[in-house]
Amino acid sequence: MKIVFQHASPLPVVGYGGIERILFWHMLELARLGHKIVLIGHPDSRVDKFGIQLIACQDGNPAVWQSLVPSDADIIHLSYNYKVPGTIPTITTVHGNGQVGEVFYKNSVFVSKKHAEIHGSDQFVHNAIDFTEYPFVYSEKKWNQFLFLAKASWRVKNLAHAVRVCRANRKHLHVAGGKWWGLSRYIHNHGIVGGVEKLEIIRSCDVMLFPVRWHEPFGIAVIEAMSQGLAVIGSSYGSLPELIAPEVGFIVKNIEELNEKVKNPGKTFDPFVIRKYAEDNFSIKKHAQSYLALYERVIAGEELNHQGPTYKFTQRAEELLPF
Secondary structure, eight states, rough: OOOEEEEOOOOOOSSSSSHHHHHHHHHHHHHHHTTTEEEEOOOOOOOOOTTTEEEEEEOOHHHHHHHGGTTTTTTTHHHHHOOSSSOOOEEEEEEEEEOOTOOOOOEEEEHHHHHTTTTTTOOOOOOOOOGGGOOOOOOOOOOEEEEEEEEEOOGGOOOHHHOOOOOOHHHHEEEEBOOOSOOOOOOOEESSSSSSHHHHHHHSSSEEEOOOOOOOSSOHHHHHHTTTTTTTEEESSSHHHHOOOOEEEOOOHHHHHHHHHOOOOOOOOHHHHHHHHHHSSSSSHHHHHHHHHHHHHTTTOOOOOSSSSSSSOSOOOTOOOOO
């Protein structure tokens, strides 16, 4: 199968990167499986050595790059809401929550079951990571060093409540993804981090806090933490009940429940079990195989959704949900 992707920034990404990393890992896995992969992308991309053909085009405007799509391509896979004109089928991955009233292309795929549901769809493939980039290093977990791995300035990620419960229980909180603006010997700011530095911070912690106050589409940070054996305490919104099973963490509905679990979990978690759970459920190989099945359906002429999916709520996705 000849599969075409388009991305205007250099790949593989250096340092921090979420969607870009998943995109690259997905292309890499498809190439490993023997498919012909073409990237219409930034001329500084270094993908040839991975068996991926690069067609250089720095301009992300579809009016510019779509003329470069090889005529013998079987399918085009995009990471944003657009249908390429012509006879070559297009499939799109929706990574974020839509805007009120936004309508997506019929062959759109979401990143979790709940993410699909709130857009009126049932088509989803869970996000994934390449576990070869997250080698597991065992360490004893003592429920004292907590991790906040998200964009700290984004209110929906709820750093405020993570800080509050850790200070109240004299637990250390490591903030990776920005900064908490305050003074406390229990809060440790690491800023925006990526690569080896991020992995080392994850390994230094015992538990991850993810008390988001919006319908989280997926939460790559959750499986990154699980890759190093960290249990995760997350809110009940969005994809988190799909990701956090009882053997790998807790789902909490409010700050009182969050505080109770931070104070005393009432159970222990096995880091090896958590790592295995993450590998079994969120590997890039499973991700790629799921998409290959969807590619075949779209190439055969099937529309994945009967009508264009649309965000179902009347309030903006970023409006804070109760916690």
